[in-house]
Amino acid sequence: MINHISDLYGRQISSAELPAAILELPEVKRRPAIQLKPSLMCSRCGSRLKRSQANLPNGQYYCYVCIQMKRMDTLHDLAFIDEPNQFNKVSNALSWEGQLTPLQAECAEQVVRIFKKRQHHLLWAVTGAGKTEMLFKGIEWAVRYGKRICIASPRVDVCIELFPRIQAAFAKTSIVLLHGKSDQPYKYSQITICTTHQLLRFYHAFDVLIIDEVDVFPFSGNPMLHFGVNNAIKTAGAMLYLTATPDKHLLTQVRKGHLSISYLPIRYHGHLLPEPTVIKIKGLSQGIDNNRLDKRILKMIRQLMSQQQRFLLFVPHIKDLATVATAIKDAGIIAKYDTVFAADPERLEKVGAMRHHELDFIITTTILERGVTFPGIDVLVLKADDDIFSAAALIQIAGRVGRSSDRPTGRVLFYAETRAANIRSCQRQIRKMNRKAAEI
Amino acid sequence: MTNCLLCQSSLRNTTSFDEIMSLAPTQARQLCEECAAKFFRLDSVATCDQCGRRLKAEMSNPCYDCERWQQQISFDFQNRALYEYNSAMKDYMKRYKFLGDYQLRFIFAKEVKKAVTRQKRLLVPIPVNAGTMATRGFNQVTGLLKGCSLVEALKTSQTVKDKRQSEKDRADRLRLIQPFELVEPQIERISGKNVTIIDDVYTTGTTIRHAASLLYQAGAASVIGITLAR
Known part of the structure; x- marks a missing residue:
């Protein structure tokens, strides 16, 4: 429920959520929540609505698309107040003291x-x-x-x-x-x-x-x-x-x-983006489905463990998480690791554990492709040629590496059966950025 | 291509092997298998004869709540429920009733219709009050009764509704005074008939028994209840 008039500044809220005392104020404007013409459309989310799905009894309609954010319907209006910019004009508001390159x-x-x-x-x-x-x-x-x-x-x-x-x-x-x-x-x-x-x-x-x-x-x-x-x-x-x-x-x-x-095109520390290395492995996908990892992958994991090098291990599908974890366990590799995916109820805790160095590595879907920084990390991508990994996703994954100025480089290893279009596109774009960076 | 009404996942290629093998025409599906499996049907387990709840091992039939009801009321009343009111059903009700996602009525409409039309009885839905009708725009019970011929013999009383039914605790609910009135012109249609009252959820059973007592007053020969959930 909206209780203060300022809650409506620059916003649009169904009149169903507003007390009468606010709705009657002269500055409150209204527009229809659902437009009937030229075709049925939600004013809030812009979705074109099917009449058969959107209809309510008595010739009324509602939007079934954005309903999770409280319902838009023809029984109510969208109420709003023009943005008044009621802010103090403050100079020197920036309290950050860092340096930009x-x-x-x-x-x-x-x-x-x-x-x-x-x-x-x-x-x-x-x-x-x-x-x-x-x-x-x-x-x-x-x-x-x-x-x-x-x-x-x-x-x-x-x-x-x-x-x-x-x-x-x-x-x-x-x-x-x-x-x-x-x-x-x-x-x-x-x-x-x-x-x-x-x-x-x-x-x-x-x-x-x-x-x-x-x-x-x-x-x-x-x-x-x-x-x-x-x-x-x-x-x-x-x-x-x-x-x-x-x-x-x-x-x-x-x-x-x-x-x-x-x-x-250049990172804040001035180093180039790490370029991915592609390792072609025949039957990679089939092996993973049978809880097996190629010996080259296992060797790399052992090497990383012995160097105490932490890493992210990307897989395309949620079902691969368990099989890859089993394959690593069966190979006798002793390490602290976990698996994570988008809807994982413990997602935030597991990512936190990785951040706090409580894990050596984490097996993950593309959910950790961006927006997260683990300083000094390497990445391995299994089945990099899978459709799930778009070129953009691969670039973002590669971009997890070498972010800190303490360790501006690192390994980006793509394991794949073929050098598919997504991998080639990713490599091309990273090289292009690095060429541009070198020109500076 | 259609999508699951609850999780939006695509419903392509979800026809089960049994469905292909049976020669019956495939029914238009509303839910994906995963969402459908979260609801618990009460037709294949032991339930209380009086209220329709699922009987756990240590419970008697009728259940203890219904034994108390038998001491409190003087008329016959039995309720049957199609589904258990579990967390999936709770969530469904939240979306259907309180968010007001009217299209979710399609998920259960066919089953409810089948259940209420099995016997030839007069169908009376539990009404919603005028305030709810003005903001929600629909009666959640009649929404589930598409294609059934209904006798809207009940209306809510004019008394001020202070709390939502779902916000009351058990004691609040049991104390509830008669919330309904008979709709005058419909009374004569009730007299001498076998009546089924339909509601969305049976919680304490107070609401539906208030409705039943009014229908008996109007001369109904017998009154039973069918609810989507218990």
Whole structure:
């Protein structure tokens, strides 16, 4: 339930959730939650609705697509209040005292210019470039002028990792973290950090909207979330997309001139991206299905263990987790390890154990491909030629390696039966980035 | 291509071997096998004759709650439930009723229809109050009764609804005063008839017995209950 008028600033909430005292205020505006013409469409998520599925008794309709965020229906309106930007204009809001490299600083200046000019821009920066730090100047500028700012990501892990960093950098600015599993209540704040799903509750709110890891599921290829983004930003707002692996959709936008683009091909520590080594193994897939790993893989694991080198072991499918774990156990390798996948109820604990050096390695699906940093790690990918691993996923996986300046290199080993198109594309793109980096 | 109504996973290639071998036409499926398996049907286990609950080993038949009911009420009443009210059903009710995802009625509509039309009886659904109708937009019980001819002989009383039924504890519920009234023009249709009351969930049994007592007052020859869950 919404209790304070400020909860409606720049947001859109069903009138069913609002007490009469707020609904009757003169600044509250309303629009239909479901549009009947030209075709049945949800005003919040933009989904075209089938009448047979959306109908309620008595000629009413509801949206069955975004219903998890409280129902939109023809029985109620969407209520909103125009964003008033009720923030104090604070100069020097940035309390971060770190240093940017000259290249990062250049990028940070560019971000400020993009925000000032209200551009829509794609910042294509390699994995480990230090994207977050490059945003600080731009956010500082926005805070100084009383702008409302949002950083959204499709991945909740990214939001959770981002929140304390932004909070530390802008200690005096109001910041709220929103995601489906959060129990922190909504509060009108100058900076919002949220999942892209949460953007559906906003309406023409943000002067500056940053979307981190824009190419990843569930955002990529999800028209509902794209619709939400376009509703959440002000009509003349600035939009900044961040990723190391832009998808086709983004690059098309660039080509059509809807998006400007800039590259940052080099990591903050100045070292090149580690290039993957492909090891071809016949019958790899069949072996794994029978709880067997090729001796070259086992030898590598033993070598890593003897060097006390921690690593991530990627597999394409959840069912491979158990078979690979069994194969390692049966080979007599003694180590501390665990398996993890997206819906694993102990996911956060297991990732935490890896972070705290309580595990030597972790066998994982693509869930750990991005948004996580384990300093000084190596990666092994089994069945890298599997369709599950897109070229972007492989680039992100390779990007887990060599992120710290203490150990800016490391092993990226792709085990596969063939050098499939995804692997070739990944190698090509990494080499291209490294060539660009070498030119600098 | 259709998707599971609960988890959205695709329903392609999920026709089971048995279904292929049986010559019966394949039914349009609403749930994937994984979601469907989480619901527990009560038709193949021992249940209480009076309320339809699943009887655990140490429980008598009728169960202790129903023994108490027999001392408290003076009319005959038996309830049958199709499913156990387990966590999957609880979750279903949350989405169907409280989120208001009306299309989820399709998951059980066929089964409910089959159960209530097995005998020739007059079908009376438990009504929802006007406030719920205005915000939710549907009666969750009639939603499950697509294609059944209903006699809407009950309506909710004008008394102010202070708490949602689901927010009350057992003591609250048992104390509940008659929440329903008869709909005048329908009364004569009840007289002398065998009536089935339909509700979504049987929890303490108070609601459905209030409804039954009114229908007996209106002259029903017999009244039984069928609920989706117990």
